[in-house]
Amino acid sequence: MSSDKLKTVTKEDDISPELQGTPIASLLSSHNLGVVMREYERPELLICTCMDYRIKLNIPARYTFIIRTPGANLLDSEFGLATAVALGGIRAVAIIGHTDCAMTKITDDPDKFVEGLSQSGWSRQSAKEYFESQAPTHSFTDPVQLIINQCQLLRRRYTEILFAPLIYDVEDGKLYQVME
Numbered sequence: 080m081s082s083d084k085l086k087t088v089t090k091e092d093d094i095s096p097e098l099q100g101t102p103i104a105s106l107l108s109s110h111n112l113g114v115v116m117r118e119y120e121r122p123e124l125l126i127c128t129c130m131d132y133r134i135k136l137n138i139p140a141r142y143t144f145i146i147r148t149p150g151a152n153l154l155d156s157e158f159g160l161a162t163a164v165a166l167g168g169i170r171a172v173a174i175i176g177h178t179d180c181a182m183t184k185i186t187d188d189p190d191k192f193v194e195g196l197s198q199s200g201w202s203r204q205s206a207k208e209y210f211e212s213q214a215p216t217h218s219f220t221d222p223v224q225l226i227i228n229q230c231q232l233l234r235r236r237y238t239e240i241l242f243a244p245l246i247y248d249v250e251d252g253k254l255y256q257v258m259e
């Protein structure tokens with residue numbers, strides 16, 4: 080992982096100038112610094128993060144839409160993004176990758192996947208074909224680069240929307256800014 084691109088947030092001043100005053104800064108203040116946010120009636124943010132069970136964000140109810148996908152791949156669920164923007168009025172999106180993501184290792188042991196899925200009722204052949212069709216598009220080596228690429232791609236289409244790449248460290252439970 081490109082950890083040289085990560086920037087810690089341990090005080091308000093650590094939040095990058097371009098994020099100050101945005102819903103991303105509120106997320107970082109609430110989660111990392113424990114700043115108590117006001118109550119919200121309407122969401123101000125869309126978060127896309129991984130389905131990983133270790134990710135727990137400290138944010139108030141009603142503050143954000145959340146899409147969870149394997150590897151925090153928002154391009155997999157772009158209709159959710161489009162809906163949050165078109166109908167939810169969202170103008171800021173945090174794409175949150177994380178350390179030790181299972182999707183970086185998903186192609187390491189195809190047999191284990193096929194065996195596990197076949198125990199749910201799938202035939203081994205169907206499970207194998209499904210793995211071979213899906214695993215390559217869901218696997219990646221560097222979570223930092225993956226979310227940078229997504230942000231850069233999506234900014235071209237959603238030119239009025241703020242996209243911020245962040246990393247969640249499953250060891251310390253903190254969010255890190257990604258310096259592009």
Ligand SMILES: [Zn+2]
Pocket residue numbers: 129130131149150151177179180181182
């Ligand atoms: Zn993950």
